[in-house]
Amino acid sequence: MTHVARETLLASLKAGMHLDGRPLAAYRPITVTTDISYSAEGSARVVVGETDVIVGVKLAIEKPYPDTPGRGNLMVNVELRPMSNPRFEPGPPGEEAVEVARVVDRGIREGGALHAEELCISPGKQVWSVMIDICTVNVAGGLIDAAGLGALAALLHSKFPEHTDDIVHYDRRTSKKLPIGTQPLPVTVFKIGDFFMVDPLPEEEAHMDARLTIAITEHDTICALQKGGSIPLAKEDIHQMVKIALKSSHELRKNIPRQK
Amino acid sequence: MAYEKRFDGRGFDELRPMEAKVGVVKNADGSAMFKIGKTTAIAAVYGPRELHPKFLQNPETGILRVDYNMLPFSGHGDRVKPGGSRRSREICKVMENALLPVLDLKDWPNSVVDVFVDFPQTDAGTRCAGICAASLALADAGVAMKDMVTAVAIGKVEDKIVVDLNYEEDSYEHGSDVPIAMLPNSGKITVIQMDGEITPEDLVVIFAKAEAACRKIYDVQKAALRAKFKKQEDVS
Secondary structure: OOOOOHHHHHHHHHHEOOOOOOEEEEEEEEEEEEEEOOOOOOOEEEOOOOOOEEEEEEEEEEOOOOOOOOEEEEEEEEEEOHHHOOOOOOOOHHHHHHHHHHHHHHHHHOOOOHHHHHHHEOOEEEEEEEEEEEEEEEOOHHHHHHHHHHHHHHHOEEEEEEEEEEEEEEEEEEEEOOOOOOOEEEEEEEOOOEEEEEEEOOOHHOOEEEEEEEEEEEOOOOOEEEEEOOOOOOHHHHHHHHHHHHHHHHHHOOOOOOOO | OEEEEEOOOOOOOOOOOEEEEOOOOOOOOOOEEEEEEEEEEEEEEEEEEEOOOHOOOOOOOOOEEEEEEEOOOOOOOOOOOOOHHHHHHHHHHHHHHHHHHHHHOOOOOEEEEEEEEEEEEEEOHHHHHHHHHHHHHHHHHOEEOOOOOEEEEEEEEEEEEOOOOOOOHHHOOOEEEEEEEOOOOOOOOEEOOOOOOOOOHHHHHHHHHHHHHHHHHHHHHHHHHHHHHHHHHHOO
């Protein structure tokens, strides 16, 4: 990663631009490709600038949790693969991976992306578990938003496999899609000095003071929040960050591939 | 029983369609994608870089580390739990043995060359596809190499010796699987494994078929490297 002096960065932000010349509330070029892994029930690859993530959805029949006997299970896991950045090492998920996974999870869960009751096969006995694995190929800024976009795209393109009782026939896929409710997307607004932006370059992200991830549905409701970074935010900061996130979410949403 | 026609309709010596691309992971020192049929390997190389923890360092030479990893949704049945298995650990070792003979890391004491290989989807032949991708990524990283490394699984299904097994053939009850890594210029073998049952005479045929298949893989690798470096020339 190239190092950029804070003054250089602030000068660019003052002119209303990222270091690559984009407006502060704009994303880098985004491409979303679905069905990139035939072995997953749903999959997507999202490239935002040089950030590149692969998301796969696996479905399994499991016992429901005792407190939600009539609802399916959801799990979101993030693998910050060592190939994707020299700062990641092999081993169990660290703090950073767990935070990204939990933020994406909360958006999907609290936003009601899945009708969990429709994932129930037999109350208290058998439900579908939806397991979303987000694996990084290259991490170069703006990871949470790319991960959230990938997770939603993979969910939208998932198809149930056939099953007999609790045996799943993974080699026989049906045309039945997941019961999708809303379509939440996380948008992360970064604060550097007095400036706000989305989708920072890695050399910008290195100067982050604070960030706020705001998961937003297509109805412009907020379904999850997460503040990161060690510098406190004023209430007015948060209002402004929400405003920016709402606007940028509309741009991000255009990249959700249409369901086949 | 005779195996008259392959499950996927291929000729007995026919490899599945291949695709290779170099420079697919921007942060890495070298990287490559190698796809054969529905098995996709992405390899990235970091290094030579300082090796940590320090007690692993060798003052005489740099070392090679390979990390083979099937992504959780890349298996044929259930989700593959992250974190590796006895199987994946063995394959890491096998891949290191496949690649190390073409490297000379004597000029890099106390260092490591890390090769990470991830699979978004698999349909048998992962260690071989992984070796082909890793070899391309090492070349892309500019690590000095004596030769490329190519690899393919030759197998026996019933009475027929076939090239590049897919999952259906690999898991067939009356079949054998012989993954082979070969250095295309010297013809030397850096990996051979086998499970199943073959005759010593079969082995002669297997080597001949492996050699022919590896030449085709080598052509795909060379084309991928040329494509990247040609692009760079065009820019400059």
